[in-house]
Amino acid sequence: MxxxxxxxxxxxxxxxxxxxxxxxxxxxxxxxxxxxxxxxxxxxxxxxxxxxxxxxxxxxxxxxxxxxxxxxxxxxxxxxxxxxxxxxxxxxxxLEALALRAAAYTRLKLVCPILDARQGYVYAALYRIGNLLEDGFPQMEVVHEPAALHIEELLPWIQEPTLFTGDGLAAHSDVLATTLGDHFHRANAVGLVxxxxxxxxxxxxxxxxxxxxxxxxxxxxxxxxxxxxxxxxxx
The missing domain is CATH 3.30.420.40 (ATPase, nucleotide binding domain)
Structure with a gap:
């Protein structure tokens, strides 16, 4: 066990x-x-x-x-x-564990977990969601390795519709939604934690x-x- x-x-x-x-x-x-x-x-x-x-x-x-x-x-x-x-x-x-949780509730192909690091900074990574494995969860491919960066530095990562999750959304969802438009999707309540x-x-x-x-x-x-x-x- x-x-x-x-x-x-x-x-x-x-x-x-x-x-x-x-x-x-x-x-x-x-x-x-x-x-x-x-x-x-x-x-x-x-x-x-x-x-x-x-x-x-x-x-x-x-x-x-x-x-x-x-x-x-x-x-x-x-x-x-x-x-x-x-x-x-x-x-x-x-970040990978948080991304895997959110990935179970979306049909999008990318998920970006962000954790608040204060003063405009976040801990973030970007993963591509793959096929379901035998354990019932999808394969996760790293697109951008975990990093500490300003929210503005994160924006160039996003080139297609992406699911965002994590406590960093409380402080940064407005700027993400405004800047990324249709490429910004917010995880549901279950997938956020x-x-x-x-x-x-x-x-x-x-x-x-x-x-x-x-x-x-x-x-x-x-x-x-x-x-x-x-x-x-x-x-």
Whole structure:
């Protein structure tokens, strides 16, 4: 059984996947720290599904980009379980997981997840949606690798109708809609928020390819733009 943890933003969650079938998933929106919600959510999910922590054979975890604190909480818990159980760990890009969730609700061929990085900046990537795979979700091809950039720098990426998703839309949907016109499409409410289920699906894909991460070197994936680096130094 695969366990997946998502803590890249205000929404967190845990999912259990067994032979490509979702056993259970619990997602939460936390006004408090993820550290106060994550472990109780896992314990509840295990009890609800009649599983034990000893049944977990691999761990998938959202590695970022995203919330500095949330990512560290999720990574610490994932590493702790993997180390204690002596099982593989797999890090998953939070933008790809968010894109995969939104892709299930569209017929468009491109999806662009954007996370708010403040002061007009976003964490973003662009994916082309492919055919459905055996796990019930589409193949995702990277068109533009994850990057930290100003919203204006993102606009040249979009050359055809594209589905946008992520919390960055709260601050930037107006400029995207005005500038991109018919090429801008907004994900529905379900597709806008990350879920541990998609982290589990992507982790299972990596495991089937024989890919795992080194538990000692796997760290949260923080993206920084040059302007953001300068701002941090002067703050």
């Amino acid at each position: 695969l366990m997946a943890i998502e803590c890249s933003g205000i929404c967190g969650g845990v999912a259990l996947l067994e032979e490509e079938r979702l056993v259970g998933c619990v997602n939460f929106t936390s006004s408090t720290l993820h550290s106060q919600r994550l472990l109780p959510s896992l314990e509840w999910l295990l009890a609800r599904t009649g599983r034990r922590i000893q049944d977990v054979r691999a761990v998938g975890v959202s590695k970022g980009p995203g919330s500095f604190t949330g990512l560290r909480v999720g990574m610490s818990m994932a590493k702790g379980i993997a180390l204690a159980q002596g099982i593989p760990i797999v890090g998953i890009c939070s 990350p879920s541990a289920e998609q982290v589990a699906v992507l982790a299972a894909r990596r495991l089937r390819r024989g890919e795992t991460d080194n538990i000692h070197t796997l760290e949260p994936f923080y993206l920084r733009h040059g302007y953001m680096e300068k701002s941090a130094k002067h703050s």
